[in-house]
Structures are given as C-alpha cells and as structure tokens.
Amino acid sequence: MTDPVSQSNSRNGLVLSLRGISKSFGAVSALTKIDLDVHAGEVVALVGDNGAGKSTLVKILAGVHLPDSGTITFCGEIVVLDDPAASLRLGIATVFQDLALCENLDVVANIFLGRELDPWRLDEVAMEIRAWTLLNELSARIPSVREPVASLSGGQRQTVAIARSLLLEPKLILLDEPTAALGVAQTAEVLDLIERVRDRGLAVVMISHNMEDVRAVADRIVVLRLGRNNGIFHPDASNQELVSAITGASNNAVSRRAERRQGSREHSGEPRP
Amino acid sequence: MQHDLVKAADPGHAAISDVAENKEQTFAARVFASQPFWVTIALIALVVIMAINEPSFGTVENAANVTRNFAPIGIMAMGMTVVIITGGIDLSVGSVMGLVAIVAGLFLTWHYPWYLAFAMGMIAGIACGAVNGFFVAYVGMPSFVVTLGMLSIARSLAVVFSANQMLYQFGPDAPIVRAIGQAKWPLRAPAGWAPQWMPELSSHFWVMVGLALIVGYVFNSKAWGRHLFAIGGNEQAARLTGVPVDWIKFQAYVFSAFTASLASLLLLGYNGSAINAMGQGYELRVIAATVIGGANLMGGAGTAFGAFIGSAFLEVIRNALLMAGIDSNWQGAFVGAFIILAVLLGMQTGGKAIVAAILERLLPKKHR
Ligand SMILES: Nc1ncnc2c1ncn2[C@@H]1O[C@H](COP(=O)(O)OP(=O)(O)OP(=O)(O)O)[C@@H](O)[C@H]1O
Ligand SMILES: [Mg+2]
Numbered sequence: 001m002t003d004p005v006s007q008s009n010s011r012n013g014l015v016l017s018l019r020g021i022s023k024s025f026g027a028v029s030a031l032t033k034i035d036l037d038v039h040a041g042e043v044v045a046l047v048g049d050n051g052a053g054k055s056t057l058v059k060i061l062a063g064v065h066l067p068d069s070g071t072i073t074f075c076g077e078i079v080v081l082d083d084p085a086a087s088l089r090l091g092i093a094t095v096f097q098d099l100a101l102c103e104n105l106d107v108v109a110n111i112f113l114g115r116e117l118d119p120w121r122l123d124e125v126a127m128e129i130r131a132w133t134l135l136n137e138l139s140a141r142i143p144s145v146r147e148p149v150a151s152l153s154g155g156q157r158q159t160v161a162i163a164r165s166l167l168l169e170p171k172l173i174l175l176d177e178p179t180a181a182l183g184v185a186q187t188a189e190v191l192d193l194i195e196r197v198r199d200r201g202l203a204v205v206m207i208s209h210n211m212e213d214v215r216a217v218a219d220r221i222v223v224l225r226l227g228r229n230n231g232i233f234h235p236d237a238s239n240q241e242l243v244s245a246i247t248g249a250s251n252n253a254v255s256r257r258a259e260r261r262q263g264s265r266e267h268s269g270e271p272r273p
Numbered sequence: 274m275q276h277d278l279v280k281a282a283d284p285g286h287a288a289i290s291d292v293a294e295n296k297e298q299t300f301a302a303r304v305f306a307s308q309p310f311w312v313t314i315a316l317i318a319l320v321v322i323m324a325i326n327e328p329s330f331g332t333v334e335n336a337a338n339v340t341r342n343f344a345p346i347g348i349m350a351m352g353m354t355v356v357i358i359t360g361g362i363d364l365s366v367g368s369v370m371g372l373v374a375i376v377a378g379l380f381l382t383w384h385y386p387w388y389l390a391f392a393m394g395m396i397a398g399i400a401c402g403a404v405n406g407f408f409v410a411y412v413g414m415p416s417f418v419v420t421l422g423m424l425s426i427a428r429s430l431a432v433v434f435s436a437n438q439m440l441y442q443f444g445p446d447a448p449i450v451r452a453i454g455q456a457k458w459p460l461r462a463p464a465g466w467a468p469q470w471m472p473e474l475s476s477h478f479w480v481m482v483g484l485a486l487i488v489g490y491v492f493n494s495k496a497w498g499r500h501l502f503a504i505g506g507n508e509q510a511a512r513l514t515g516v517p518v519d520w521i522k523f524q525a526y527v528f529s530a531f532t533a534s535l536a537s538l539l540l541l542g543y544n545g546s547a548i549n550a551m552g553q554g555y556e557l558r559v560i561a562a563t564v565i566g567g568a569n570l571m572g573g574a575g576t577a578f579g580a581f582i583g584s585a586f587l588e589v590i591r592n593a594l595l596m597a598g599i600d601s602n603w604q605g606a607f608v609g610a611f612i613i614l615a616v617l618l619g620m621q622t623g624g625k626a627i628v629a630a631i632l633e634r635l636l637p638k639k640h641r
Contacts, residue, residue: 064513085515100513102506104573105499114502114514119496207587 014076015040015172015203016092023056030209031227032055034070037170043194043204045218045235047211049246053227054207055097056122058174061205062094063087075171088114093170097177097207101163103150107131107142110149111164134163138193155186162193172203179213191217211242305629308567311618316586323593330596336472341543344477345370345536349559350566350580351481351488352532355525360505361409361416362573363529365401365423366559370537370552371431373398377538378440378547383435387446387453394541401427402530406523416490416526418547424556431549441546454542477539481581484532489577501525505572516533517536561608562587565615586615 004182018036022029031053038044046054059065061072063081071078074090081087087094101110108124108131117123117130131145140159142152149157158178175194179187194217198204208214214221214235221233223245231245304310324331351364356363378393381387382613401423443450456476459467467473492498503511512518533552541547564570565586566579568621590611594604618628 062513083515084513094513095515100507100510102503102510102573104506105502109499109503113499113511114516116496116499122494122496122499172575 013040014038015074016205017073019071019073021057021060021067021072023053023060023065023067027229031060031067033228034224035229036222038203039172040203040204041198041201042219043198043206045214045221046205046207046224047209047221047223047242047246049216052224052246054224055176056227057224058094058096058176058205058207061087061092061172061174062096063092074112085114088170089170091168092174093168093169093172094174095161095165095176095178097180099157101149101157101161104148106148107135107145107152107160110160111167113164115168119242130167131163134166135159137166137196138163139189154181155183155189156185158182158190162190162213166197170202172205173197175204175206177207177209179208179210187213211239219253294516302629305632308565308615308618309576311584311628312565312567312579312582312586312615315615315618316582316589319586319589319593322597323589323596327593327596330593333470334474335592337474339585339588339592340472341475342592343562343584344475344481345540346555346558346562346587347481347581347584348477348484348536348539349529349555350584351484351577352563353559353563354566354568354575354577354580355488355501356416356460356529357560357568357570358501358572358575358622359522359525360508360624361525362418362420362560363405363526364420364556364560365405365427366529366533367422367552367555368427368431369398369401369530369533370540370555371549372401372427372434373534373537374541374547374551375431375435375440375549377541378443379434381443381446381450381639382440384444385446387449390446390450391538393507394538395531398530398534398537399527402533403528405521405530405589406526409526410522420526420562428549428553431551435547435549437549439546439548443545447545450542451545452542454539454544475543477543477554478534480535480539481584484535485577485581490582492577497524500571505569505574558587559584561612565612583615586611 014037016036016038018034021031021033021034021036034053034057036044036046036057046057047174048054056065060067061081063084063086066080066082072081073079074092079086079090081090081092099106102113105113108127111131111134112127117127128145135145136143138159140156140163142156142159149160152160158181162175162178165175178190178194182190191213194204194206196218198217206214206217218235221237221242223230223233223242225246225248233242233245286415294392329335349370353363353366373394376397377390380390380393385393397541405416405420405423408414409416453476457473458476458479459465459471460473461467461469461471492501500516500518503514503516504518508518537551540551562583563575563580564583566576566581566583568575568579587608591604594607595601599607
C-alpha cells in the first residue's frame with residue numbers, strides 16, 4: 001500500500017493516469033492530490049467511506065467538474081475534460097450513481113440519447129436493433145425497449161444505463177455504485193458484465209461499498225479517505241486491512257476500535273465494512 | 274420484426290420475449306391512454322350534438338369561421354408545446370403578437386414593401402424570444418419570471434411605438450397584406466371548384482396545419498425533437514449525455530416567439546389594421562389549449578396533434594356556447610371547467626388515462 005504506479009499488475013498499456021488532482025467546493029476540499037492509474041483490461045475498485053470523494057472523482061473524469069489542480073493523462077496525452085461531451089468523445093463512459101436516465105423516454109431513446117443514429121432523420125429500426133444487441137450482450141431482462149424507462153425496475157434501469165455507456169465502445173468505463181440498488185441475482189449479472197467488459201480490453205473503474213463485490217471483480221482496490229489516497233490493495237488483502245484503510249486506522253486507538261467493530265460485524269454476518 | 278431477430282440470435286431470450294408480448298402496450302392501448310384521443314372524442318361529440326340541435330352551427334360558413342378563429346391559437350400552441358415539453362412556459366406570446374403587429378404596421382404605414390414590413394415584425398418578435406431564451410437557458414432564470422417580464426415589456430413597447438393609435442393606412446402594399454390574411458382555399462363556385470358542402474378554409478388554418486405537420490415530424494424524426502423531451506424529462510441527464518441543453522432551450526423560446534409573430538402577421542392581414550392590444554390574454558388561451566391537448570406542464574410530454582386538437586376544442590366550446598345563446602359572461606366558467614375536465618380525463622393512473630381505466634373496470638377483458 002505505497003506507490004500507486006508500482007503496485008499495478010497490468011497486462012496492457014496505461015489508459016488513465018491522474019496526478020495530484022485536487023478539487024474543493026467552497027470550504028469543503030472534496031479531493032486532495034489524488035493519484036490514480038488505470039490500465040486496459042483492468043478493473044480498479046475505488047472504495048472509501050461516504051463523502052470520501054469517490055463520486056467527485058468520477059464526475060471530474062466525466063467532465064462534470066473541472067479539477068482545481070492536477071493533470072489528467074488519457075491514452076498518453078494530457079487532456080482537459082471541460083464538459084461531458086469532451087469525455088465522451090475521448091472514450092470515457094460513465095454510469096452515474098443516480099443513473100441519469102430520462103424517465104419519459106423509452107429504452108432505445110435513452111441508450112442513444114445525444115448520439116442518435118442519423119439525427120436529421122432518426123433511424124429507429126437500426127437503433128432498436130442495436131439496443132437489443134447491446135442488451136442481449138448484457139443478458140438483460142427488459143420486457144420491451146419501447147416502454148418508457150419509468151416502468152422499469154431498478155435493476156433494469158441499471159442495465160440500461162450500463163448498455164448506454166457501452167454504446168460508443170469506450171476505452172474507459174466508470175461505474176458509480178453499479179450494484180447498490182440491485183438484488184443478489186442482478187448483482188451477479190452486473191459483476192459478470194464488468195468482467196466481460198474487462199476481458200474485451202476496456203479499463204474499468206468501479207465504485208462500491210460492498211467489499212464482497214469489490215473482491216469478486218477488482219484487480220486492484222484503491223482506497224480514498226477524506227479526499228486523499230489511502231493505499232492500494234490486492235483483492236486478497238484481508239478485510240481488516242481494507243477496513244482500517246477506509247475508516248482510517250492511523251493510530252492505535254482507532255485501529256483497535258476498527259478491529260473490534262470489524263470482529264463483531266463478521267460475527268453477525270454483516271457484509272458491509 | 275426486431276423481436277424475431279432477437280429470438281433467432283438468442284434462443285434463451287425467447288422466454289423473455291414471451292413475457293414481453295403481454296406487457297407490450299398495443300397500439301390501441303397506447304391510443305386509449307392518450308389525452309388527445311379523448312379530447313378528440315369529446316370534440317366530435319360536441320360537434321355532432323351542436324350540429325343536430327343548432328342549425329346555424331353546422332353551416333359551412335360557421336365551419337370556416339371556427340377553423341379561422343382557432344388557427345392563431347393553434348399556431349402559437351405549437352410553439353408553446355415546444356417550450357412546455359422542455360419544462361418551461363412562455364407567458365409573453367400575447368404581448369409579442371401586439372409588438373409584432375405594431376412594428377409591421379408601422380413599416381407599412383411608412384410605405385415600405387409588405388415583405389420588409391413583415392420581416393421587421395418577425396425580427397422584433399424573434400428578438401423577444403431570443404431575450405427570453407437567453408435569460409432562461411444561459412442565465413438559468415425561471416421561465417415564468419422571464420416571460421412574465423417580457424409580457425409586460427413587449428406590450429409596453431407596442432403601446433409606445435404605436436403612440437397608442439390604431440395603424441391602418443398601410444400604403445401601396447395594403448391589398449397584398451389583406452390578401453395574405455384573408456386568403457381562402459379551396460374556393461367554391463363560381464370562383465373555384467369546391468362543392469357547396471365544403472368550407473372555404475382560411476390561410477390561417479392552412480398555416481397552422483402546415484406548422485403542425487412540421488412540428489409533429491420534428492418531434493418524431495429528428496434528434497432535436499428527441500432532445501426536447503429528454504430535457505423535459507431529466508435536464509441533468511440530457512446534459513451528461515452531451516445534449517446541448519442550453520442551446521436547445523434557447524431555440525425553444527425563439528420558436529415560440531416565431532409562432533406568435535406568424536399568428537400576429539396573419540391577424541394583421543385579416544384585420545387590415547394593427548392595434549397594440551392585439552393578443553391580449555392570448556397567452557392563457559394558448560396555454561389552456563396546449564394543456565387540454567395533453568402537454569405536461571412539468572415537462573417531458575406533449576404532441577403537435579394535441580396542440581391542434583386542444584385549440585380546436587376551446588374554440589368550438591366558445592362557439593357552441595355563443596350559438597346556444599348562453600350569456601357570454603358564462604364562457605369563462607365553461608372554458609375553465611373544460612380545462613380541468615380535460616386534464617382530469619387524460620390524467621395518468623398507472624399508465625392509463627382515467628377513461629381507459631374506467632372502461633377496463635366496466636367491461637370485462639374479453640369484450641375488448
Ligand atoms: N456539488 C457539490 N457542491 C458542494 N459540495 C460537494 C459537491 N459534490 C460533492 N461535495 C462534497 O464533496 C465531498 C465528497 O463527496 P462525494 O459525493 O464525492 O462522496 P462519495 O465518496 O461519492 O460518497 P458516497 O459514498 O456517499 O457516494 C462531500 O463532503 C460532499 O459534501
Ligand atoms: Mg458517491
């Protein structure tokens with residue numbers, strides 16, 4: 001749990017590299033000097049407590065927020081992500097925590113929103129076929145792609161949001177708590193999907209509070225705490241190690257408390273840290 | 274067609290598609306659940322009842338009158354629908370009409386050619402829309418406030434520019450201006466070919482129909498139309514997918530002002546004069562027509578056909594009350610009641626219009 005670069009066990013090239021990214025909202029400093037590397041064909045899990053700055057980091061990469069300082073290197077070039085379209089153009093796709101779907105539009109329209117086929121004379125048939133193909137690749141259980149998203153369940157919406165992110169064949173995909181709203185089976189589907197996406201050579205950043213999910217798919221686990229890097233772990237790291245990095249066990253009292261809490265949690269079968 | 278394709282590609286998916294068959298709304302179910310459909314039914318019923326009971330209602334002259342009367346409202350309802358779909362409102366359309374009429378009227382009284390006068394009127398109207406759009410889309414102010422301000426500003430400018438006079442000495446191009454506003458098609462014998470039972474429909478009506486077809490086409494077949502609905506449904510989501518939200522919202526207000534200008538110029542031609550009070554109170558009639566036609570004031574829903582049918586419905590009620598000899602002071606109450614009733618009928622209860630839901634209760638499944 002030291003240098004973010006040396007820890008990477010990548011098979012392929014470096015897709016994303018962040019150095020010294022800081023962001024504050026007024027008096028709140030959400031991120032302070034964050035470093036992060038993501039390689040092609042790698043799943044990086046981003047974990048941390050509520051308010052650790054995970055979503056803020058994702059939004060910076062999605063072009064929603066500009067960082068106050070630091071550099072973003074994407075595929076070897078320093079880039080400025082000053083609006084969502086810029087990120088999409090580079091091949092950074094994001095599934096936001098709140099999914100960002102239009103409830104009044106149907107599944108096809110949501111998947112193709114902002115990148116309709118033939119904008120001057122919408123090609124509905126081609127879009128519908130492509131939507132089904134994408135959804136089938138994800139083994140999605142969607143009754144009809146012509147129903148408004150408002151009539152779908154949470155898991156189905158999640159699938160639609162993920163399908164949309166894959167539409168443009170991105171190089172990097174960011175998933176902000178993709179399994180938070182899902183049941184057991186749906187979670188497994190999404191994790192399978194993440195593995196399939198990784199095997200296609202994409203770089204994946206996944207945020208999750210669920211350590212089981214994280215261990216199941218992550219190649220590396222990056223911990224944020226209070227907006228700072230707080231270690232990088234292998235998925236086989238012990239729960240205790242992870243939890244103390246997440247909750248901040250820098251002095252003994254905190255560490256003991258963390259152990260105690262963790263012990264009682266494991267006893268009661270509570271999976272979340 | 275796509276279903277078959279999917280089944281062929283993935284046999285495991287067949288079971289899901291079978292479920293889909295049940296859940297998929299049929300075309301008929303969709304129609305039954307739509308507010309414009311029920312308003313159309315109500316409109317037809319009203320017309321039939323009136324035609325039977327009131328001989329003067331069913332005449333071709335009255336038909337020509339009614340269709341001309343609601344056309345300016347219908348034209349503006351197209352623009353209002355676009356704005357309302359994005360989740361906004363445009364209260365300034367009536368005042369923009371007044372300003373456009375006065376600006377065009379002034380240029381005509383100064384003996385400029387008609388097309389220049391119309392162009393200047395159009396520019397004045399579109400400028401109002403651009404100001405609305407700028408403050409709503411780029412400054413982020415509530416549309417209600419901005420367009421309420423414009424309602425006051427445009428009317429005031431119209432009064433000032435006209436020196437509070439009626440403008441009617443339109444110079445050499447006056448006959449052309451009148452011809453545009455008073456044109457009819459098809460003409461009956463002896464001037465034309467149309468049979469006696471066919472109403473001579475005004476240019477206003479045809480402009481509205483043309484505009485409705487264009488707007489309907491754009492809503493269904495252009496990415497721009499799709500983006501309007503996306504903005505109304507979830508503006509933040511539209512932004513995140515790279516939709517140029519601000520630009521499209523700006524254009525919506527410009528389009529609304531454009532439709533108000535168009536209606537104003539047609540009325541100017543029809544009247545052969547311009548008064549600064551033109552269009553006073555029209556904003557409420559236009560909004561009422563749009564809402565009766567099924568547009569959702571929360572944004573994200575609305576159709577060109579709905580705007581058309583809503584405007585027609587309002588005017589037919591007004592006309593019917595007049596013909597039935599009901600004191601004109603009662604009109605407001607009736608129109609208001611119908612606004613509430615129409616929205617109630619179209620209100621979605623679990624994805625169905627109330628009427629459709631009631632029908633389902635009354636009639637067992639197999640009979641439908
Ligand atoms: N738009 C904003 N304006 C002001 N403060 C913000 C904004 N977005 C985030 N913050 C603050 O930045 C900090 C980090 O928030 P962020 O949403 O990134 O946390 P998170 O790690 O995603 O938490 P969670 O696990 O709850 O989703 C919080 O203190 C939050 O209050
Ligand atoms: Mg978050």
